[in-house]
Amino acid sequence: MGLSKLAIVILVVVGCLAAVTLAAAIFGHINSRNESANPFAYSEDQYRYMRSVRLRNFERLEQESRRKGLSRMDCESTVYTENSSSRR
Secondary structure (H helix, E strand, O other), X not given: OOOOHHHHHHHHHHHHHHXXXXXXXXXXXXXXXXXXXXXXXXXXXXXXXXXXXXXXXXXXXXXXXXXXXXXXXXXXXXXXXXXXXXXX
């Protein structure tokens, strides 16, 4: 009495799932991280780089707003006039 083809396929799939689960557990145990360390913490170099990028972008935005001739407090004055405004 042999096993049917379906039973063999099911046993192979279950065996593969067990092997993958065992391999993941062993890998996780061997390569465990320190639980107190934050895996999303950036290095000091990364913080400095991102700060320089933000400052550079803020400077570009400031230059762009000055180039268009917009004042700091009134951004809509060059687009809308009193007669064309939808607010009345």
